[in-house]
Every structure is written in C-alpha cells, then in structure tokens.
Amino acid sequence: xxxxxxxxxxxxxxxxxxxxxxxxxxxFGVVNANSPQEMLRAMGLPFVVNQWxxxxxxxxxxxxxxxxxxKANKYPGNVEAYSAQxxxxxxxxxxxxxxxxxxxxxxFLQTVLGSDATPxxxxxxxxxxxxxxxxxxxxxxxxxxxxxxxxNKLPNDWKTELEPERVALLTSELKDAIAALxxxxxxxxxxxxxTRIMTLVNEQxxxxxxxxxxxxxTCPVPVSVVDTMPATMVPQWHRGTEWARDAAKxxxxxxxxxxxxxESVCSNEKLRLMWVGRGLWSNMQFxxxxxxxxxxxxxxxxxxxxxxxxxxxxxxxxxxALEALAARFVTMGDELRMPTWAGAWHVKEARTHHINxxxxxxxxxxxxxxxxxxxxxxxxxxxxDNFDSNHxxxxxxxxxxxxxxxx
Numbered sequence: 489x490x491x492x493x494x495x496x497x498x499x500x501x502x503x504x505x506x507x508x509x510x511x512x513x514x515x516f517g518v519v520n521a522n523s524p525q526e527m528l529r530a531m532g533l534p535f536v537v538n539q540w541x542x543x544x545x546x547x548x549x550x551x552x553x554x555x556x557x558x559k560a561n562k563y564p565g566n567v568e569a570y571s572a573q574x575x576x577x578x579x580x581x582x583x584x585x586x587x588x589x590x591x592x593x594x595x596f597l598q599t600v601l602g603s604d605a606t607p608x609x610x611x612x613x614x615x616x617x618x619x620x621x622x623x624x625x626x627x628x629x630x631x632x633x634x635x636x637x638x639x640n641k642l643p644n645d646w647k648t649e650l651e652p653e654r655v656a657l658l659t660s661e662l663k664d665a666i667a668a669l670x671x672x673x674x675x676x677x678x679x680x681x682x683t684r685i686m687t688l689v690n691e692q693x694x695x696x697x698x699x700x701x702x703x704x705x706t707c708p709v710p711v712s713v714v715d716t717m718p719a720t721m722v723p724q725w726h727r728g729t730e731w732a733r734d735a736a737k738x739x740x741x742x743x744x745x746x747x748x749x750x751e752s753v754c755s756n757e758k759l760r761l762m763w764v765g766r767g768l769w770s771n772m773q774f775x776x777x778x779x780x781x782x783x784x785x786x787x788x789x790x791x792x793x794x795x796x797x798x799x800x801x802x803x804x805x806x807x808x809a810l811e812a813l814a815a816r817f818v819t820m821g822d823e824l825r826m827p828t829w830a831g832a833w834h835v836k837e838a839r840t841h842h843i844n845x846x847x848x849x850x851x852x853x854x855x856x857x858x859x860x861x862x863x864x865x866x867x868x869x870x871x872x873d874n875f876d877s878n879h880x881x882x883x884x885x886x887x888x889x890x891x892x893x894x895x
Contacts, residue, residue: 765849831859
C-alpha cells in the first residue's frame with residue numbers, strides 16, 4: 489500500500505534525525521508502550537517506544553544476536569525478551585550490524601509496573617546507562633460487578649465509568665514525572681501544546697475506528713493484518729502530531745478506495761481469521777501463506793482494533809486534559825488482559841468481523857481464549873512466543889493446516 493510505504497520512509501528518516509540529535513547530547517528517552525507518552529511530546533522530548541524497537545530487532549533478524557548480548561552480560565535472554573531489547577541494544581557495539589544503526593543511549597526511561605520482570609529490566613537498564621528512571625504504578629479495577637462494553641462507555645464517559653481513585657493517582661504521578669523531567673532535561677511542559685496534542689490523538693484514533701469498522705463489514709477484505717499492523721503502529725508511535733493524524737486519515741482513505749473498487753487481498757476468501765497476541769514482526773509473510781492454499785485471511789489483530797476502541801478520551805480543555813491522559817493509560821492492558829473486559833471485547837470483535845477461527849500465541853490471555861471458545865469460535869493455541877529465537881511459526885505448519893481444514 490502506498491500509504492504504508494510512506495509511513496516506513498517517514499519513520500526511518502525520523503529515527504535517523506533522533507539518533508543524530510541524541511549523539512550530539514540532546515535529551516532522548518525510551519518508554520514502554522503502556523507508559524504515557526503524550527506529555528513527553530508536549531515537552532519537545534524525543535523518545536522511542538521500547539516495543540517498537542523490539543519489532544525492528546525482530547524484523548532485522550537480530551533476535552538471536554541480541555539474546556546472546558544479554559547472556560554475555562549476565563542477563564537472561566528469554567525473560568520478557570520483547571521488553572529487554574533496549575538494554576540489549578546498549579551492549580551492541582557493532583553499528584554495522586545494529587538495526588537502523590543502533591538505539592541511542594537514553595537519558596531517561598519510563599515504564600509502568602505491569603509485571604514482576606518489568607521493574608528489574610528497567611532498573612538494570614537505568615544502572616547500565618545512567619538514565620533517569622520513572623516508573624508508574626499499575627492499579628487494578630476493584631469492582632466486582634463491572635460492565636463489559638467499555639468500548640462504548642470510556643471514550644465519552646470515562647469520568648463516571650472509571651474508578652476516580654485510579655485516575656487521580658495516575659494524574660498525580662504524571663505531574664511528578666513532568667516535574668522530574670523538567671528538572672532533569674531543562675525543558676518545560678506546555679499545557680496549551682498538550683491540549684492540542686490530546687485533540688490530535690482523538691482525531692487520529694477516530695480514523696482507526698472508521699478503518700476497523702469498514703474492514704469488519706467488508707467481505708472479501710481488501711487488506712490483511714500485513715497491512716493494518718504497520719499502518720497502525722508507525723503512526724501510533726507519533727500520536728499527537730499532525731503527521732500521525734494525517735497518516736491515519738490517508739490509510740483510511742486508501743482502504744476506502746479499495747473497498748469502493750471491489751479490490752480484495754484474497755479473491756478466494758473462504759475463512760476470516762483472528763490473530764490473538766503480539767505480532768510476528770520477524771515473519772510477516774506467515775500471515776499471507778494461507779491465502780492461496782486455504783483461502784484464509786488474517787483480517788484482525790489487536791493493533792488496529794485497540795487503536796479504534798482503547799485510546800479515545802474526550803475532554804473539555806486544559807482543565808481536564810491531564811486527567812484524560814490518565815484515563816487513557818490507567819486501563820491500558822485491561823482491554824487485553826482483564827477477564828471481564830478482554831474476553832467480551834475479543835468476542836465482540838470476532839463477531840463483528842465474521843471470524844471463522846482464531847490463532848493465538850503463548851502470550852494470549854487464557855481467559856480470552858476461553859471466552860472465544862465459549863462463544864463458538866474455534867481457537868488454535870500455539871506454544872510460540874513472538875520473540876522466540878529458537879522456534880518460528882514455520883514449525884507449526886502441519887498444526888495450522890489441520891486447524892484451517894477443520895473450520
């Protein structure tokens with residue numbers, strides 16, 4: 489797709505400019521995907537998202553080498569590998585082999601305390617690099633009787649539908665993080681710019697929602713996850729910029745044009761598949777392999793779907809813009825992992841996309857898989873991690889073929 493090719497060009501040029509400025513001493517940071525990023529943009533602080541970097545490492549077939557770098561420096565190479573590629577990059581002293589020239593040494597790091605390994609990875613990363621580290625608390629929903637259709641309630645009614653204590657805590661931490669960054673970098677948080685950034689994010693995600701809904705209702709589908717995954721995630725890492733908003737719009741318009749022309753990614757579409765879990769960035773061709781042999785198209789992944797449903801938070805202006813950001817990130821992960829929400833959402837998405845079967849990685853939430861099966865959607869669960877350097881999806885061709893034949 490033309491728009492996706494343009495996104496890749498933009499990303500490469502942007503990253504090289506970030507590398508150059510970081511090498512000259514400008515502030516630079518790395519943040520986890522579930523860590524609030526929009527405030528950094530309002531401070532003019534360049535940053536890279538940790539999981540984006542991991543996807544580049546995988547796409548450049550450097551996973552095994554980076555695992556060896558971790559082991560050589562007395563770190564495990566297989567503990568949350570998707571989140572450990574940044575610290576591995578610090579040990580990469582071969583720029584000719586390093587993906588995209590290598591990840592600059594960060595001056596600041598940010599993450600959310602979402603797992604047992606996360607704080608250890610980031611703490612050691614900060615020790616190795618001397619980076620300033622800020623870790624946000626990970627709160628959990630405490631209500632027993634909780635609505636399921638969060639995708640309808642949160643965009644406009646987050647003030648009444650989220651526990652206020654959770655939003656208040658993260659808002660307070662955002663203020664602390666801003667103050668720490670101002671002291672560390674000398675940059676200033678611009679509330680007026682931040683408000684504009686938050687508006688642009690909502691506009692961007694609305695285009696993703698329109699694209700998701702269009703693909704859900706179109707059969708045969710004009711694009712697959714091979715297109716939607718990079719088309720979503722590259723602009724997502726630039727959320728809050730006019731470029732990102734316009735990129736989401738351009739992608740929607742290109743998909744709409746394909747629909748209007750009756751184009752299809754697989755003219756013999758017989759099966760519509762859901763991919764549950766992180767993307768196989770090292771082997772995107774895997775998703776296309778089954779189109780000719782079985783007429784099976786992967787039409788759904790969490791990337792476009794979560795952009796459509798998980799990010800929009802309407803707000804009235806500067807008075808509640810920071811709270812709106814907290815409301816966006818306080819639930820980040822609940823949509824994919826919390827039993828009440830995640831199962832219901834995946835079933836909703838499977839039904840609206842007319843899914844015949846789901847293929848899941850080992851990181852897929854078991855409650856989600858149970859909910860899909862209970863809803864009558866067959867699931868093939870593969871013992872495969874998206875960052876597995878020893879086994880690839882090709883190892884499961886027979887299992888996948890048999891699964892598709894059974895649908």
